[in-house]
Amino acid sequence: MKHAISTMSLARPARRVALLSTFLASCSGGGTGAGPNAPTGPGASTPVLTTVSVSLTAATLQVGWSDTARAAGFDQNGAPIGIGAPVWSTASDAIAIVDGRGVVTGVSIGQTTVIATVGGKQGRIALPVVPVEVRSVVVDPPADSAAAGESFQFTAATLDAVGDTLTGRSVAWSSTRTTVATVSVTGLVTAVTAGTSIIVAASEGQSGAAVLTVTGSIPGGLGVAIATPVRDAVIGDTLKVHAVAYTAYPIATFVASVGTKQLALSPVGKGAWGGQMLLAGTFYGTFQLVVTVTDQQGAMGIDSVEFIRKKLVLGGSSPPAGRKQVVPVIPVLVP
16 A cells, blocks of 8 residues: 555656646747747738839920830839739820820820829829920022022921921021121021022021022132021031032032031032031030131131030920921920
């Protein structure tokens, strides 16, 4: 009996130790099983669409032209995340419209916002819609020669990139030699004395010209005159040069230069010479255009004009051919 009682008394403490160990293990979450405080459901690192950004090819869009908007999504950590096709809209369909593919088309001058909506999130980008750019000017002279004292009304057409006429644009008129012919602000040309002059019409950085010869005896010697660029400013990479020379002998060389760039001018009419000089690679700012002429008798004539090269900020693809726009406002020039 004593032996049995001793065994039972020793087993009770062992059982209490085993139960205590099991209880402590369940409270501490130990072992291979997850405890009651373990995370359940999606973890904190699961990517969630947080931000939608919208971009365009150019900073501005011309009326009637198109650009393609693009949308991108980012998660809470700023990492890219797939978003599929967004729903596109603009803040004002009167300024610009956008289709389901994100193709934005300028409707009228003003500023609006292009919006991409994805899963309740929106991305926005401001879009200024600007006038159609003048890309060329065509001068229509009623005659190419006149007697001293005669007057003629010259006209000029401003055209866009596809050759459509743009109305309401400001045109500046000038004559390369006012002693031969003068021109008013409206394009009325008056022949003064014998010689040749270039009548120039310029608009928004582009120019066109027509040659007028005033009949009579031409004075001796060699004279040179450059048609001044519009407002003494040039936009883009191309400088159109128009110049005229007065000499009793044939011209040997007729060269235009801007810094180290040189261009041999070609005859474009009676006494008139012209060409296009590419300014790509030069900085924007103030430059001197110099024209140097020599005749076959060795006489030399030089004329120069200062101009400023500016950058015009426009964007988008060209509109369908044949689409005409009437846009009287001049685009903003950015130095």
